[in-house]
Amino acid sequence: MKDGKISFTHTERRDAAANRQRILDTAIRLFEQHGVEQVSMNQIATEAGIGPGTLYRRYRNKGELCLDLIKDNVVLFFEDIQAYLEHNHKEPPEQRLKGILWLFLRFRESKIQLLKGVEDSASTNRKKPGTRSPLYDELHGLLVDLFNEMNKETAAVRNNIFKADMLLEALKSDAYLFQREVRGYSLEEILELLYATFIAHR
Amino acid sequence: MKDGKISFTHTERRDAAANRQRILDTAIRLFEQHGVEQVSMNQIATEAGIGPGTLYRRYRNKGELCLDLIKDNVVLFFEDIQAYLEHNHKEPPEQRLKGILWLFLRFRESKIQLLKGVEDSASTNRKKPGTRSPLYDELHGLLVDLFNEMNKETAAVRNNIFKADMLLEALKSDAYLFQREVRGYSLEEILELLYATFIAHR
DNA sequence: TTGACAAGTGGAGACATCTCCGTTTATTAT
DNA sequence: ATAATAAACGGAGATGTCTCCACTTGTCAA
CATH class of the missing domain: 1.10.357 (Tetracycline Repressor; domain 2)
Structure with missing residues (x-):
C-alpha cells in the first residue's frame, strides 16, 4: 500500500476530499481577509467553486466549519x-x-x-x-x-x-x-x- | 387644550398608536399559541395586517418587541x-x-x-x-x-x-x-x- | 471492463431578518 | 377648508441560512 489513503477512501471519496480541502483553504483565506463574522457560507461556497448544498452537506452550519x-x-x-x-x-x-x-x-x-x-x-x-x-x-x-x-x-x-x-x-x-x-x-x-x-x- | 392627548400626539400619531396596539395584541396571541421562538416577524406583520417595514420601523428586531x-x-x-x-x-x-x-x-x-x-x-x-x-x-x-x-x-x-x-x-x-x-x-x-x-x- | 450503487453535487427555493424608498395620511398652521 | 409637512406605511428586494432532491460520478465487485 502507498499510505493511509486507501483506508481513508472507505470513509471519504477522493473527489470529496479535494473539495473539502478547497473549502478549508477558501474559508481560511476569507476569514483572514474579512473576519469570520463578515463571511457568509454562500460566499465560501461560491469562492470555493461549489454549490451551497455541497458546503452544507459537509458542515451543517458555519460553527462546524469553524470548529474543523x-x-x-x-x-x-x-x-x-x-x-x-x-x-x-x-x-x-x-x-x-x-x-x-x-x-x-x-x-x-x-x-x-x-x-x-x-x-x-x-x-x-x-x-x-x-x-x-x-x-x-x-x-x-x-x-x-x-x-x-x-x-x-x-x-x-x-x-x-x-x-x-x-x-x-x-x-x-x-x-x-x-x-x-x-x-x-x-x-x-x-x-x-x-x-x-x-x-x-x- | 382638551387634555394630554395633544402633547401625546407630538410623539405618536393616532393611527400609529392603533397599529402599535394591534402589533402587541397579535404578538401576544401568536407567542402564546406557538411559542416565541416559532413566530417570525413576518408572521406577526401579516397577521396584524401591516407590512414588514412598518413592524421594523417600530421594533428594530424581535428582541425589542419582546422587551416591550x-x-x-x-x-x-x-x-x-x-x-x-x-x-x-x-x-x-x-x-x-x-x-x-x-x-x-x-x-x-x-x-x-x-x-x-x-x-x-x-x-x-x-x-x-x-x-x-x-x-x-x-x-x-x-x-x-x-x-x-x-x-x-x-x-x-x-x-x-x-x-x-x-x-x-x-x-x-x-x-x-x-x-x-x-x-x-x-x-x-x-x-x-x-x-x-x-x-x-x- | 463494466454495471450497480452509494457517495457526492449543485442549485432552486423556502424562510427569516432587515433596509430602502416611493406613496399615503394625520395633523397643524394659515 | 386647504396646503404644507413630517410621520407612518408597505412591499419589493438584498442578504443570509439551510433543505430538498434530481442528477452525476467515483468505487468496487464480478
Whole structure:
C-alpha cells in the first residue's frame, strides 16, 4: 500500500476530499481577509467553486466549519493541559486550576474569532436546548476533578459541578469579550479576577 | 387644550398608536399559541395586517418587541426589589442578596420565553460588541452595592464588579436553561447553588 | 471492463431578518 | 377648508441560512 489513503477512501471519496480541502483553504483565506463574522457560507461556497448544498452537506452550519478549522489546535490545547498537569502534579489543586485557566485564556485569545463563530452558531442553531460540545464536557470534567480535590467533602460534589459550569460560562465568548472590551481588562487581570471569584474563596 | 392627548400626539400619531396596539395584541396571541421562538416577524406583520417595514420601523428586531411586551413586568420587578430591600434593610447583605436572587429567579421563570427572545436577538444583533441593556446595568449596580457591603475593603471593589458580572452571566437564559433542563435543578436548588458559589464563600 | 450503487453535487427555493424608498395620511398652521 | 409637512406605511428586494432532491460520478465487485 502507498499510505493511509486507501483506508481513508472507505470513509471519504477522493473527489470529496479535494473539495473539502478547497473549502478549508477558501474559508481560511476569507476569514483572514474579512473576519469570520463578515463571511457568509454562500460566499465560501461560491469562492470555493461549489454549490451551497455541497458546503452544507459537509458542515451543517458555519460553527462546524469553524470548529474543523481549529480542531488541531484543540487537540494541542488538551495535550498542553495534560503535560502541564503531569509536570505540576505536586502543586496544590488551586495552582493547577489557575494554570489550566491560563492555558485556556491564551488558547481563547489566539483563536478568538473562530471560537466565537463556533459558539454563535451553536447557540442559534442547537436542536437540543442544552447540548454542550465534547470540548465543553472534557474541560468540565477536569475542572470538577480539581474542585473536588480542593474540597474533599463528598457533599460538595454537586456544588463543584455547578461551580465548573459557572466558570465555563464565564469563559464563553460573550462574557470574555465583555470583560476584555468593555471592562478593559487584560488577559492577566481576567485570570486574577477569575481566581479570586471561583478559586480563592479563602 | 382638551387634555394630554395633544402633547401625546407630538410623539405618536393616532393611527400609529392603533397599529402599535394591534402589533402587541397579535404578538401576544401568536407567542402564546406557538411559542416565541416559532413566530417570525413576518408572521406577526401579516397577521396584524401591516407590512414588514412598518413592524421594523417600530421594533428594530424581535428582541425589542419582546422587551416591550414585558416592560411593565420589568418595572414591577424592580419595585418588588425596592420594597424587599426596604422591608429587610436590617438583614445582613448576604440575606438581602439571596432575596434579590430569588425575586429574579421567579421573574425569569415567569417570563422565560420572552426573556430568551430579548437575549437572543440582543446577542445576534448588537452593533456595539459588549453593550448591555439598562436592565443589566441596574441589576449590576444593586449587586455590586451588596457585595461591597459584604466586604468593606475598598480594594475589593474591582473584584465585586467582576463577581456581579459573573453572577449575571450565570442568570442568563442560556446558563439558566442549561441548569434547569440538562442538570435538572429546580428553582430552589439553583438558588442554593448560586448562593454557595457566589455568596457563601468560606 | 463494466454495471450497480452509494457517495457526492449543485442549485432552486423556502424562510427569516432587515433596509430602502416611493406613496399615503394625520395633523397643524394659515 | 386647504396646503404644507413630517410621520407612518408597505412591499419589493438584498442578504443570509439551510433543505430538498434530481442528477452525476467515483468505487468496487464480478
